[in-house]
Amino acid sequence: MDVNQYLEIFLDETSEHIQSLSDQLMILEQEPDNTDTINEIFRSAHSLKGMAGTMGYKRMQNLTHDMENVFTEVRNGNMKVNSNLIDVLFKALDALEEYEKVIRETSDEGTNDNEPIIKELNRILDEGLGKAPAADEAEKTEDEGKSASDGADSKDKPWQDIKLSEENISAIKDADEKGLNIYGVGVHIQESCVLKAARAFLVFKAIEDIGEIIVTNPSAQDIEDEKFDFDFSMYVATAEPYDKVEAAVLSVSEIEKCIGEKVDIQSFTTKEEPKETVTETAPAVKEEPKPKAPSAQAAQNKQTKPSAGKPVVNRTVRVDIEKLDVLMNLVSELIIAKNSIVSASSGEGMANSSSFNDHIGYLESVTTNLHESVMKVRMVPIESVVNRFPKMVRDLSKKLNKKMNLFMSGEDTELDRTVVDELSDPLMHLIRNSADHGLESAEVRAERGKPEEGSIFLDAYQDGNNVIIEVRDDGNGIDVEAVRAKAIERGAVTPEQAEQLTEKEVIDMLFQPSFSTAKVVTDVSGRGVGLDVVKSKIESLGGDVSVKTKLGEGSAFSVRLPLTLAIIQALMVVVGEEKYAIALGSIDTIESISKSDVKYVEAKEVITLRENVIPIIRLHGVLNIDEGSEDKDEMIVVVVKKGDKLAGLVVDELIGQQEIVIKSLGKYINCASRIISGATILGDGEVALILDANVLI
Amino acid sequence: MDELMLNSEVEMEKTQFIVIRIGDEQYGIDIKYVDNIVRMQKITRVPDVQSYFEGVINLRGEVVPVMNLRKKAGLPDEEYTKDTRIIIIKLENNAPIGIVVDAVKEVVTLTSDEIEYTKGTVRNEQVTFINGIGKCNNSLISLLDLNAVISE
Numbered sequence: 001m002d003v004n005q006y007l008e009i010f011l012d013e014t015s016e017h018i019q020s021l022s023d024q025l026m027i028l029e030q031e032p033d034n035t036d037t038i039n040e041i042f043r044s045a046h047s048l049k050g051m052a053g054t055m056g057y058k059r060m061q062n063l064t065h066d067m068e069n070v071f072t073e074v075r076n077g078n079m080k081v082n083s084n085l086i087d088v089l090f091k092a093l094d095a096l097e098e099y100e101k102v103i104r105e106t107s108d109e110g111t112n113d114n115e116p117i118i119k120e121l122n123r124i125l126d127e128g129l130g131k132a133p134a135a136d137e138a139e140k141t142e143d144e145g146k147s148a149s150d151g152a153d154s155k156d157k158p159w160q161d162i163k164l165s166e167e168n169i170s171a172i173k174d175a176d177e178k179g180l181n182i183y184g185v186g187v188h189i190q191e192s193c194v195l196k197a198a199r200a201f202l203v204f205k206a207i208e209d210i211g212e213i214i215v216t217n218p219s220a221q222d223i224e225d226e227k228f229d230f231d232f233s234m235y236v237a238t239a240e241p242y243d244k245v246e247a248a249v250l251s252v253s254e255i256e257k258c259i260g261e262k263v264d265i266q267s268f269t270t271k272e273e274p275k276e277t278v279t280e281t282a283p284a285v286k287e288e289p290k291p292k293a294p295s296a297q298a299a300q301n302k303q304t305k306p307s308a309g310k311p312v313v314n315r316t317v318r319v320d321i322e323k324l325d326v327l328m329n330l331v332s333e334l335i336i337a338k339n340s341i342v343s344a345s346s347g348e349g350m351a352n353s354s355s356f357n358d359h360i361g362y363l364e365s366v367t368t369n370l371h372e373s374v375m376k377v378r379m380v381p382i383e384s385v386v387n388r389f390p391k392m393v394r395d396l397s398k399k400l401n402k403k404m405n406l407f408m409s410g411e412d413t414e415l416d417r418t419v420v421d422e423l424s425d426p427l428m429h430l431i432r433n434s435a436d437h438g439l440e441s442a443e444v445r446a447e448r449g450k451p452e453e454g455s456i457f458l459d460a461y462q463d464g465n466n467v468i469i470e471v472r473d474d475g476n477g478i479d480v481e482a483v484r485a486k487a488i489e490r491g492a493v494t495p496e497q498a499e500q501l502t503e504k505e506v507i508d509m510l511f512q513p514s515f516s517t518a519k520v521v522t523d524v525s526g527r528g529v530g531l532d533v534v535k536s537k538i539e540s541l542g543g544d545v546s547v548k549t550k551l552g553e554g555s556a557f558s559v560r561l562p563l564t565l566a567i568i569q570a571l572m573v574v575v576g577e578e579k580y581a582i583a584l585g586s587i588d589t590i591e592s593i594s595k596s597d598v599k600y601v602e603a604k605e606v607i608t609l610r611e612n613v614i615p616i617i618r619l620h621g622v623l624n625i626d627e628g629s630e631d632k633d634e635m636i637v638v639v640v641k642k643g644d645k646l647a648g649l650v651v652d653e654l655i656g657q658q659e660i661v662i663k664s665l666g667k668y669i670n671c672a673s674r675i676i677s678g679a680t681i682l683g684d685g686e687v688a689l690i691l692d693a694n695v696l697i
Numbered sequence: 698m699d700e701l702m703l704n705s706e707v708e709m710e711k712t713q714f715i716v717i718r719i720g721d722e723q724y725g726i727d728i729k730y731v732d733n734i735v736r737m738q739k740i741t742r743v744p745d746v747q748s749y750f751e752g753v754i755n756l757r758g759e760v761v762p763v764m765n766l767r768k769k770a771g772l773p774d775e776e777y778t779k780d781t782r783i784i785i786i787k788l789e790n791n792a793p794i795g796i797v798v799d800a801v802k803e804v805v806t807l808t809s810d811e812i813e814y815t816k817g818t819v820r821n822e823q824v825t826f827i828n829g830i831g832k833c834n835n836s837l838i839s840l841l842d843l844n845a846v847i848s849e
Contacts, residue, residue: 336758578742623744663760665743665753666792668847673745679753679760687741687755 006198007107010055013253014100017044017051018093022391025089029394032081042071048096050251054206057109060099066121067092070128079128088120090391159184159233159260162217168235171214175237176265180211183242185249185260186233193254197226203255206248211238230256235263321417324378331367331374332567332661336681338367339658343683368659371567379414382460382469385424386411389431393456396435403453404439406431410460415467419541419561423469426534430471430557431456433531438475438555448552450474466543466585467563472556478549480506507547511535534559542677544694546643560643568662570680572655572688573638576625579688581660581680582649586693588641590654595633607637607648614639616648617696622675640693647697658682662690710809714831716838717784717798719766720775724798725805725831725838726784732793733785734801737777751797756785763795766846770826775799786843794847805838807831812840 024041027034049064067089073079095114102110162184164172172182185207189199200223207213216223216234223232236245242262249258342360386408393406415423439445439454446452457472483506484498492509493501511531534557538545542562549555563585570581571590591609598605598616605616616637620627637648660680665671677692714725715734733756740752740763749769753760763783767774780800787793814829828842 333758625744665760666762666794668764668792668794669743669746669750669753669762671743671745675745676743679741679743681755681758681760685755686739687753687760689741689743689753 006202007055007103009195009198010051011100011104013051014048014096014103017048017253018096018100019387020044021048021093021096022090023387025086025093026390026394028081029083029086035075038071038075038081042068042075045071047251047253050206050248051253052109053251054202057099057103059109059111059113060096060103063092063095063099063114063118066118066125070121070125073125073128079125085124085128088117088124090394092117092121093391157184157259157261158186158231159217159235159263162215162233162235164215164235168215172235172237172265175212175214180237180239181242182214182263182265183236183238183245183260184233184263185236185245185258186231187249187258188256189230190254190256191230193230196228196230197224199252199254200224200228200232202252203249206251207234207236207238207245210240210244210248211236213237236260319377321378324374328374328378331371335367335371335567335659335661336683338363339683340685341683371659375416375567378417380417380420381412381414382420382423382467383411385420385427386458386460388424389427389458392428393431393435396432400436402435402439402441404435404456405453406456406458408458413460413462413467413469415561415563422537422541423561426537426559427458427469427471429531429534430559431458433557434471434473434475434555438473438477440476444476462563463560467561469559469561470556471559472554474554477551477553477555478507478510478547479551480549483507483509507549510547511545544642558643568660570658570660570690571638572658572682573651574653574655575619575623575651576627578623578625579655579682579686580619580623580651581658581688581690582638582640582693583690584657586640586642588639588646591637591639591648593635593637593648595635598635609639609646609648612646614646614648616650618650619691620650622673622696640697642694642697645697647693649691649693649696660688660690711806712809712812713804713806714838714840715784715804716802717782718800718802719770719798720772723802723836723838724827725807725840726786726843727840728804730786730788730843731784732787735783735785735795737781737783737797754783754795756793756795759793761785761793761795763797764846765797766826767797769846786847788843788847791847796846805831805833807833807838 021041021044024037024044027037028041031037045064045068049061049068052058052060052064070079070085070089074081092114095112095117098112099109102108175182187200187203189196193199204213204216204220214235214237216232218228218232222228238245242260246258246260249255338360341363345356345360389408390406393404397404434456435454439456440448440450442452445454455474458469459472460467460469462468480503484501487493487506487509488495488498492512498506511534535545538559538561543560546558546560547555548558569584571584571587573580573582589609591607593607593616597607599608600606601613605618606613607616608614618627619625635650636652636654637650638654639646639648662678663680664678665676673695675692675695676689677695678690679687680690682688713728715728715731717724717726735754735756738754740754742752743750743762749764749766751763751765753762755761765774766772777797778799782798782801783795784798784801785793785795811832812829813832815827826842826846827839828845829840831838831840
């Protein structure tokens with residue numbers, strides 16, 4: 001077996017641990033005495049070290065080893081956490097991320113030793129320990145030693161169940177004669193673990209680095225075939241003390257606990273071996289591992305504690321996204337097939353057969369459920385993207401020398417996986433933008449009577465068929481006049497034109513390429529790439545970006561994204577003789593309006609609906625269709641919404657609600673005004689176009 | 698005679714073309730790019746697109762755009778007849794695209810000496826979609842340059 005096949009698991013777990021380290025360090029910065037956090041960090045560093053070691057990434061192992069050392073001392077109360085330490089740890093974290101990146105690209109860790117960080121860590125360690133009272137340490141170790149041995153006593157000895165063959169016994173004897181220690185070891189894998197066999201393999205590999213495995217229970221073959229529950233046990237022959245063995249086992253992640261002790265050779269050699277030789281050597285060796293055991297034991301004790309409190313992790317299976325796409329396409333086909341049966345039944349007098357209708361109803365509920373579950377499989381929480389932001393804001397705060405905090409809500413909001421993957425950059429831009437352009441310097445904030453610390457908010461929530469992610473700050477807001485002046489200076493508009501522009505039009509200019517209002521170009525933003533990239537990215541995902549701002553009070557960038565990409569509920573309408581679909585999610589109401597209710601404002605047609613003045617859009621005009629018999633007395637108006645803006649679309653006829661499968665028009669056809677977002681195939685095989693109401697408003 | 702034919706066929710590189718009619722002219726389309734030939738069906742108009750696109754059709758569950766070569770080549774428009782066909786073209790890894798033609802006549806096999814390529818001798822705008830002339834049974838077939846037809 002080759003370690004490379006575990007590279008992917010390694011990388012995934014590494015990023016998980018790095019993320020957890022980052023989260024915990026953020027907490028630790030706020031609460032330097034939080035022992036749970038310290039333990040958590042220790043554990044993550046420890047697991048990372050073990051994993052890196054197993055995979056043969058020595059540089060990464062060294063760095064994590066030093067991080068772990070520092071935390072061993074912090075945990076034992078020998079040194080205090082200070083901001084200096086946190087800074088260095090964050091640097092170390094960046095270095096780890098770098099390793100991960102390099103490994104992901106080249107499967108090699110690169111050549112950067114990160115010497116300065118390691119030195120810094122060791123310096124802090126020395127400094128910290130210099131101050132620590134020695135007595136305290138001794139006491140502490142003793143305590144832990146005690147608790148560790150207490151823990152060990154309560155555990156049973158699963159390796160005693162191993163049935164030894166003749167060869168096993170002779171192998172054990174050989175090992176004993178060579179002066180090696182024989183340990184019985186029982187390993188329990190976390191019940192949430194998906195790849196048990198892989199974990200077991202990593203455990204074996206870790207042990208084989210320091211010794212030899214004589215026999216396992218179940219057999220090696222059964223373990224490889226995953227024919228075991230969550231426990232396996234073995235006899236190990238090694239020259240190393242027991243705590244090394246345990247540390248090796250625990251270095252593999254998802255191992256819940258490892259128990260074991262030195263085995264009395266006598267128990268299986270009584271027949272032939274004289275008793276004395278064994279009893280003499282055994283106590284001597286047995287003494288040795290005990291004092292060293294506590295650190296590993298303690299780590300393991302603490303490891304089991306919090307995991308009991310946490311909810312059991314959902315069982316997951318990694319599935320290639322392409323396979324899901326295939327499944328999705330099949331569901332689409334099924335829905336089209338269902339739609340054609342529905343239309344066939346209404347067309348050919350079969351409708352009077354009630355059982356036929358029942359079957360269609362059944363088929364409909366099956367396809368709807370199937371669709372929903374396939375969609376859900378593709379949904380992931382945006383957490384994986386936004387959980388990097390607290391650290392980013394912290395870095396920005398240092399870099400820009402402004403005090404700021406990030407408040408996030410709705411991290412569990414779910415979006416299609418393909419959308420989530422693309423979301424990271426645009427959101428990062430928006431947060432940087434808020435931190436750099438939005439928030440004022442501390443002096444200005446004090447002058448304005450705002451708290452010294454700036455706040456950035458990231459709120460995500462679902463709104464109908466859309467997900468809204470809002471990035472807000474309580475900073476300066478957008479200075480519309482400054483943008484106007486900038487636009488003139490850049491030659492984008494003439495001074496006369498600039499006068500004519502509304503506030504909204506001016507703000508929209510920020511989304512044009514190469515437009516930055518920052519007076520000083522900083523490292524963070526202000527290079528003229530940013531908002532235009534955000535806009536084009538979000539639009540390519542089928543969403544849009546809008547801004548609300550108040551000078552002196554802050555601004556809010558709101559990103560709207562479609563929840564699903566492939567199948568939607570839509571309202572089918574008729575315009576002229578053509579059928580169009582409008583996504584149900586963007587429809588507010590459907591109204592019947594009499595011709596006399598249409599008023600004119602600035603030569604545009606509007607209607608008043610529940611005290612709102614709503615512009616109406618005649619789809620005939622937009623879609624280049626002859627209006628035919630001019631103006632009926634009653635008009636059917638589909639009121640669509642985008643955020644809090646409304647517009648009424650005038651249609652000729654309503655067909656009804658239908659589940660439609662969105663198909664792309666392909667790259668050949670170029671819809672200039674982009675009002676057509678795609679096409680769908682109706683039950684009778686006809687193609688209907690999908691209107692993008694967001695573009696019309 | 699038969700032997701002679703055989704010999705020349707072995708030596709010559711052969712290409713099969715589908716011969717179509719647009720107006721009075723015959724055009725050849727390399728058969729390896731032809732995915733399908735379908736009868737005229739309901740084409741859904743797409744507003745606000747390039748004028749030579751007729752719209753989109755449903756080809757076994759796929760939405761396929763359809764262009765009108767007459768419009769693209771600047772020829773006068775004509776009513777569809779019972780002979781009108783849509784040829785579905787698929788270029789390498791690109792999505793399929795349909796081309797409306799007045800009629801599909803036959804499949805011919807041309808050897809390389811029966812084809813005269815017109816590299817660089819194009820004078821008139823209407824023939825920019827042609828990259829060669831094939832001689833077959835005493836008639837001339839203009840060979841369509843599909844890349845030029847499909848690109849803007």
